[in-house]
Amino acid sequence: MIILIIEDDNETRDYVSAGLKEAGHTVDSARDGYEGLLLAKEGKHDLLIVDRMLPDLDGLTLVKTLRSASCTVPVLFLTTMCGIDDRVEGLNAGADDYLVKPFAFSELSARVNALLRRPRGTVEQKVLQVPGLEIDLMKRVVMRSGQVIDLQPTEFRLLEYLVRHAGQVVTRTMLLENVWDFHFDPKTNIVETHISRLRGKLNAGKKSDLIHTVRGSGYMIHEAA
């Protein structure tokens, strides 16, 4: 995949760029808003990583300009930790996801993968499937190896999110934002506790564990091989 990173801070840009190259992506980079906009308009990129604060043309304006030119490439916004309004502004401008600096590379990597895999404009699925698990989104029923599993609404949403991102690492923060709509950092182990409950219900009487813990990053459900 070809990823364009628009970031004026050399260290961050090199750090992200090196990590993404290691993960097998092709990385283009730009140091300021205008250069970034010119490169992005070529339309060859699968994802843009855009810093909020950029010289010449700020990230918000850049994303707005792209979106008004009907450019639908996924955009991941990078914001500083003090700008608590940046998230809403960024998403309103047309960004698909945001990440607060400083971030761990594993967090960025997980989000990049989620964005690259995001189906663009496909028909809404009614049933989600991974080996040994089936989720009927209409009837809100979960089946493990043909056996119905009774889940609480939150557990259902948690499992749905994991299955929708099967094959990808899903971080704790991604779960907090998408399952609970919590946009702050709770010190309490909410995610861990809920995952452990979900595991308990899914794995009852089974030998294999569906939800894998990825150390230092998050969780993952394997998709069909």
Added chain:
Amino acid sequence: MKLPSIVDSISFKLSALYLILFLCSFLSIGVTVYLLTYHTLEQQLKSSVETEATRLITEYDSGGIDELKETIDEADGQVSYNFFKYGVIDQNGKLIVGHLNNFQPSTGWQTIKIIPATNKSEEEKQDLLYVKVMALPNKFWLGVGHDGEYIQDAGEAIIHAFIWGFVLVIFLGIGGGLYLGGAFLRKIQGITNSTQAIISGELKHRLPVSKNYDELDNLAILLNQMLDKIGSLIENIQQVSNDIAHDLRTPISHLKFRLENALARNLSAEQYKERVAFAIEEVDTILNTFSAMLRISQIESGSRRSGFKIVNLSNIVASVIDALHPIAEEQEKSICADIEQDVTLSGDKELLTQLAFNLLDNAILHTPENTQIKISLRSSGTQTEFIVADNGPGIAEAHHRKVFQRFYRLEESRTTPGNGLGLSIVAAIAELHEATIVLSDNNPGLKVVLNFRYKPSNSA
């Protein structure tokens, strides 16, 4: 800053403008009065002269020149109450009857100047005579005159009165302008002095407010309120700087010790990895503290208020309970919720979620096993009350206020994880929503009561 002179002040300029306008209208009134008076008096005089002339013509018609002469002589004899002057002249201007002779032999009105008999020496003092000349048969001309001096006198009197009035108005106007300008400048001087004092560092200084409560006082009151607000914000910033200095230095120096320690020893690659991972964890903690502090400052700045929307507090509280319920259960604590449905208020959803989360999280974190936590949300129309109460050990009353301070941690909770900012964030969010927050003894335990006052929405 140098103040402008009184003449340059706005009040003075305004007064001067009013003065000019007033003088113009004063002048036009003067001219009108003068002309009207003059005209009226002249008309009156002419009409009485005409009546007299007509009477004489009638005499002439009935008795000829002799009859006329008799009448004129008789009238001339009554000098004390008759102010008319008469004369009949022939075509060459020769006086035939009476005394008045220096008029032209042509019909109509004439004004002639005569030197009064009483003071011949004064050339200046000339009487003005209004003369009605009428033609008699046989080429004779009858002239009837009347002294018009009093009309001139009246006119002059009016002009004098208005000149004096004019001078008086100019003096009063300039005087008033100077007084008003001076009073205004004195007030501005007061404000200027105070402002200079504030600029030079006396931040507690406030602008003077007089008891008149005029526009300037209202402005000064408003500016003082602004200065109060700025003052509290500055204090806040100083507080944050102090907090950073005191409470972040410790973990950063710990980290430094550990790293130095690791460097000093010969460790295996695996051990180094472990230490680095540990250091990253420490740095994350520090960064979290930083972002929590910045978050508090941002919330306190009030900028989030512009993004307030109607939010469903019941749903927010329910989602927080849903998230924390398993954790409470894991720690053998029970949550009993009594949530009124669809309680709404104008606020920030993200922040209200964090507020509810922090309160419930604290109740779970700082209580022993088997604690009962009660959460209730009630709305009475005029106010909304959100209560988190537990039957744990509670907090001594002396600490009830202090727990909202940044980095304040109770002795007994030093060992539990946390940065001492959770309740500070709660306090900041409550303040942003103009909600009061009160801690009280739940006998036993702690009761936190949040009270959102009802605010009528502007759109309604």
